[in-house]
Amino acid sequence: MNIALVGLGAMGSGMAGRLVDAGLRVDGFDSDAEARARARGRGASVHETLEQTLAASPGPRVVWLMLPAGVVTRSVTATVLDAVGHGDIVVDGGNSHFADAAGHSERAVGRGAAFADVGVSGGQWGAEHGYGLMVGADEDTYRALTPVLDALSADGGHRRVGGPGSGHLVKALHNGVQYGILQAYAEGFALLRAHPEVDAAAALGAWQAGSSVRSWLLEQIIAAVEADPGLDDVEPVVPDSGMGRWTSEEAIRLGVPTPVIAAALHARFRSRSDGSAERMLRAARTRIGGQR
Structure with a gap:
């Protein structure tokens, strides 16, 4: 062939x-x-x-x-x-x-x-x-x-x-699911780091060694943490390929609730924000509070 x-x-x-x-x-x-x-x-x-x-x-x-x-x-x-x-x-x-x-x-x-x-x-x-x-x-x-x-x-x-079409649909949904998994790992790592008495790298290694949350993605995270324990060299900005957006659009079209995937996608948007959305939200809350 x-x-x-x-x-x-x-x-x-x-x-x-x-x-x-x-x-x-x-x-x-x-x-x-x-x-x-x-x-x-x-x-x-x-x-x-x-x-x-x-x-x-x-x-x-x-x-x-x-x-x-x-x-x-x-x-x-x-x-x-x-x-x-x-x-x-x-x-x-x-x-x-x-x-x-x-x-x-x-x-x-x-x-x-x-x-x-x-x-x-x-x-x-x-x-x-x-x-x-x-x-x-x-x-x-x-x-x-x-x-x-x-x-x-x-x-x-x-x-x-x-x-035809189903291969790319399944891959888009795969990437949307991946967004949610990575967001959960990121939040778990943040909580581990909030406890200075905990060895975060060792904790992740324990998770990977036979626990129910072990995965290939976690394997890659562990390698990154071992090379840079605080992930200090990693920019806090996460792009998106567009496939998470397509997943969310399809969920909206079909009326299927996907709150984890949507939240993970929005977290990526937020990481790239210049802070204007947060400032507008704070201003709105101040106005609402003043009206009460």
Whole structure:
């Protein structure tokens, strides 16, 4: 099976290496020269342009996109869908909005190809340990992708979660849940630090050693605390990728209460606030208090 891998960043280059190690042919492209060099070092055949990459990868093939969500992914996806033919499979492995998948799937089918949206989790560690893959595709496309999914995933780490669109939906909800888990760990760490007699790093280690709150996320937190016990070098500003917002929007649309996820998302907003919202709230409370 031939793979054209578009996007060779931190995750893409690791994916290229796993595919090559599994004996699959990989033709890769990235606009960044350093990214191309990393993928070449992992054994991929790297090209200077998207067009050269597609031309070098004979069909039927899998064209796997690992690009930032938004304008770039939509533009490249449109170009790829115009270039594929019978038997090809286009995979969007980025964090795209799940609503985009239906149109992409329709265009692919119109050219005799297929489309799958795959939520990819595992970050830079996936190159060594394998990725968790949430696949949105029809049954036939999922079966055809199995050699690629087996090569990329952790043991048993890929599942078909529904038709086109469902892979990115499940990944968005996954990230929303992750927001809530991380917020809870952050609050727990803050409480540990509020007790100077407690060794916070040791406490986290005890939590990880068989307790009910152990997790891979906690493992990463412990590594960070061991390197910087007070996390003094960590900026108290937390970005959001947009997937937590999509999760909250979907919850509102369906009327499903998700207070933990919403609160965790708002905590990220608050971390980036310049304090104006807090000042307005205090002023409002003062006015209300004066009216009583």
